[in-house]
Amino acid sequence: MDKLRTALLGATGMVGQRFVKLLENHEMFELSVLAASSASAGKKYRDAAHWCIEGGVPEEIGEMPVVRADLEDVKKEGSIDLVFSALPSEVARAVEAEFAKAGFPVVSDASAYRMEEDVPILIPEVNPEHLELVKKQAKRGWKSFILTNPNCTSNVLILTLKPLQDNFGIKRVMVSTMQSLSGAGWLGVPSMAILDNILPYIKNEEEKVEREALKIMGKFDGSKIIPADFKISASCHRVNVLEGHTEAVFIELGSKADINQVIKAMKDFRGRPQELNLPTAPKNPIIVRAEPDRPQPRLDRYAGNGMSVVVGRIRVDPVFGNGIKYVLVGHNTIRGAAGNAVLSAELAVKEGYI
Numbered sequence: 001m002d003k004l005r006t007a008l009l010g011a012t013g014m015v016g017q018r019f020v021k022l023l024e025n026h027e028m029f030e031l032s033v034l035a036a037s038s039a040s041a042g043k044k045y046r047d048a049a050h051w052c053i054e055g056g057v058p059e060e061i062g063e064m065p066v067v068r069a070d071l072e073d074v075k076k077e078g079s080i081d082l083v084f085s086a087l088p089s090e091v092a093r094a095v096e097a098e099f100a101k102a103g104f105p106v107v108s109d110a111s112a113y114r115m116e117e118d119v120p121i122l123i124p125e126v127n128p129e130h131l132e133l134v135k136k137q138a139k140r141g142w143k144s145f146i147l148t149n150p151n152c153t154s155n156v157l158i159l160t161l162k163p164l165q166d167n168f169g170i171k172r173v174m175v176s177t178m179q180s181l182s183g184a185g186w187l188g189v190p191s192m193a194i195l196d197n198i199l200p201y202i203k204n205e206e207e208k209v210e211r212e213a214l215k216i217m218g219k220f221d222g223s224k225i226i227p228a229d230f231k232i233s234a235s236c237h238r239v240n241v242l243e244g245h246t247e248a249v250f251i252e253l254g255s256k257a258d259i260n261q262v263i264k265a266m267k268d269f270r271g272r273p274q275e276l277n278l279p280t281a282p283k284n285p286i287i288v289r290a291e292p293d294r295p296q297p298r299l300d301r302y303a304g305n306g307m308s309v310v311v312g313r314i315r316v317d318p319v320f321g322n323g324i325k326y327v328l329v330g331h332n333t334i335r336g337a338a339g340n341a342v343l344s345a346e347l348a349v350k351e352g353y354i
């Protein structure tokens with residue numbers, strides 16, 4: 001198969017850089033157009049990008065020009081088959097619709113369309129059947145569609161909830177997060193605010209986690225998604241870690257399970273990407289660690305090339321009936337953003353949507 005030509009919107013930012021790394025030698029996709037704001041347009045990628053991840057800017061991509069993230073400017077760079085978007089949400093709303101309307105599928109990390117009724121929020125291991133929802137977007141008069149990624153915090157949490165929901169049912173979830181600085185983007189959090197400190201508030205984050213989980217874990221009945229009916233409460237905090245979100249999770253299961261059954265359910269969990277052997281699929285979406293002091297972001301965020309979520313300290317919770325609790329670490333810009341989007345695009349290609 002010829003590689004699909006992709007445009008990357010928001011190429012210079014924190015998530016954009018992850019896309020660049022993941023698409024550098026991808027077997028299905030070729031990075032053909034790099035786009036960002038008008039401040040970056042006209043520069044070479046290596047001069048425009050706020051590069052701050054390991055390994056440096058890939059040689060060839062560094063020489064590519066950056067164009068404005070706008071349909072006409074992107075089309076001038078040549079033909080494209082697919083768009084990845086890592087734009088700020090307020091910009092994404094209009095720009096992504098332009099591309100979808102004109103016939104280019106958009107796989108987006110922005111939140112602009114996540115909660116629209118006809119737009120799936122996809123975690124390929126969790127709800128691959130929701131992909132069919134994109135067909136409903138034809139009613140908007142669009143020739144193609146927008147497919148979204150969850151918020152980074154929801155993404156890594158929901159991967160761990162799925163085997164629990166499937167095996168034991170879930171009644172209530174409480175999660176307390178310790179989120180990394182890269183989650184706030186390049187401009188992010190000022191150093192004077194975060195050094196020697198923890199910020200106990202991330203705007204709109206708790207609401208996103210609470211509503212996205214119920215949509216993603218809901219049932220698609222062929223025409224709409226019926227949200228899952230468990231209760232979920234999140235408390236979100238910014239900590240002085242560069243990459244990798246840590247979350248303390250407390251769950252009331254629907255039925256009694258001993259800890260070994262919970263560990264087994266998580267270890268055995270596989271999804272459609274593993275079945276199809278998709279290029280970005282980790283062998284194990286969840287890795288369970290037995291040591292009492294794991295997971296830790298510095299040690300565990302790159303598990304499965306950043307696509308696995310690492311879970312540890314799985315134990316009984318004495319407050320909830322049928323209660324368990326555990327700690328997880330997931331890479332926010334890989335599994336929580338660019339990596340999940342690339343995996344979704346791989347699935348959409350294999351399933352014939354792109």
Ligand SMILES: NC(=O)c1ccc[n+]([C@@H]2O[C@H](COP(=O)([O-])OP(=O)(O)OC[C@H]3O[C@@H](n4cnc5c(N)ncnc54)[C@H](OP(=O)(O)O)[C@@H]3O)[C@@H](O)[C@H]2O)c1
Nearest residue numbers: 010012013014015036037040086089110152183185186337
């Ligand atoms: N960081 C994460 O862990 C994470 C996880 C999941 C989802 N997300 C979502 O992914 C998106 C990108 O996040 P990020 O962390 O990569 O942000 P970021 O580091 O601030 O990067 C933003 C990107 O958007 C471009 N941009 C900004 N204003 C623009 C405009 N008016 N027109 C066109 N392009 C514009 C920037 O280009 P310039 O360099 O030219 O300004 C840059 O390429 C956001 O919607 C965010 O909510 C982020």
